[in-house]
Amino acid sequence: MSEVRTKILVVDDDPALRQLLADYLNKHGFDTLLAPDARNLDTLIQRFTPALLVLDRMMPGGDGAEALRTLRAQGEDVPVILLTARDESVDRIIGLEAGADDYVGKPFDPRELLARIQAVLRRKVSSHAHKRNAPITFGDFTFDPVMRQLRKHGQTVKLTGGEINLLEALLQSAGKPLSRERLMTLARDDEAGERSDRAIDIAILRLRRVLEDDPKQPRWIQTVWGTGYRFSP
Structure with a gap:
């Protein structure tokens, strides 16, 4: 290795x-x-x-x-x-x-x-x-990086390990565009194996369905055309 x-x-x-x-x-x-x-x-x-x-x-x-x-x-x-x-x-x-x-x-x-x-x-x-250890609150949600949990109004939101990795990567780089290549590295889930560009897009879509009032007009996870995605605090 x-x-x-x-x-x-x-x-x-x-x-x-x-x-x-x-x-x-x-x-x-x-x-x-x-x-x-x-x-x-x-x-x-x-x-x-x-x-x-x-x-x-x-x-x-x-x-x-x-x-x-x-x-x-x-x-x-x-x-x-x-x-x-x-x-x-x-x-x-x-x-x-x-x-x-x-x-x-x-x-x-x-x-x-x-x-x-x-x-x-x-x-x-x-x-x-x-x-990285401090809880991050946005809207109705709180992400606990130590427990690796997303909560809404105190209730745990069910996410896969890869989706948790992806959300954490976006939150820790809030305001900063992250390329799909970078997100593939940060969001890699050992159980899921390697991730492709398409897999990142699908995971982003799933996160938007959880976080956004209107996934087609996202408030939190924004597309940066030609680059990737950015979490907008």
Whole structure:
């Protein structure tokens, strides 16, 4: 059975630096993905679902801080470490205001970047653990992630294991579009085996019949054309 490695997306216009970071991070147990600029950054994140993004502040043809600001406005909460010029404190301030979780000044020792990546990921895991255990209430429903139960007016709503997985994935990413491919991964039910695009659509339809007053005009689970689905809080 192959080891599941944490994905890191590195976006920097310097090919030598990108390869240096790829070699170093891969050596320390990460699966490193590389991009030369911030164009189509949202698509890359949806496709590869990295656990963390290392993003250069200044790149020809693109501003890393502005790209980050756009991601945050879209509801994307992937942790971001910004690479900034060592002597430009204004770059660090702009980056943090745009939504960066941390920053590293250039030039830097890869060991420093590794330590900051590990620290940010630890904070993210701790935050997610707390968030994932808290009951989520919407409309007449409450979802309990610990008991893995959906309740309406205190009564348990019967759902399959795969439907529970799918609902939890949507709720934990509320406001954020999730591709069918991503949902197939998050909603996989060991008893049901692999899921197809069609199976996800059918499961969404079943959830809408449970949650929505009018499944044809959904309030909670909305279709994002060309992408997948999003839970609208």
